[in-house]
Amino acid sequence: MKRLLRKEADPLPASGRGYQHVCPRCGQAMTLHDLRDGDQAYWCHPCGVGHRASDPPPSALRPLPQAG
Numbered sequence: 001m002k003r004l005l006r007k008e009a010d011p012l013p014a015s016g017r018g019y020q021h022v023c024p025r026c027g028q029a030m031t032l033h034d035l036r037d038g039d040q041a042y043w044c045h046p047c048g049v050g051h052r053a054s055d056p057p058p059s060a061l062r063p064l065p066q067a068g
Helices: none
Strands: 019-021 031-034 040-044 049-052 061-063
Touching: none
Parallel strands: none
Antiparallel strands: 019 061, 031 040, 040 049
């Protein structure tokens, strides 16, 4: 069972499924890259900034449009 350590709600969804990783600065899609330490990171080539896949800022996740 997961124990809650904070009283405020988590700003990130429990899963990244159904979300697109976008740059918090320019809003363009980010590309996923493998890092030397075995982790993965998303990178925005136009802005030259990125974040680890395991620690995205809340503004980096955009819901995908519903299919159908």
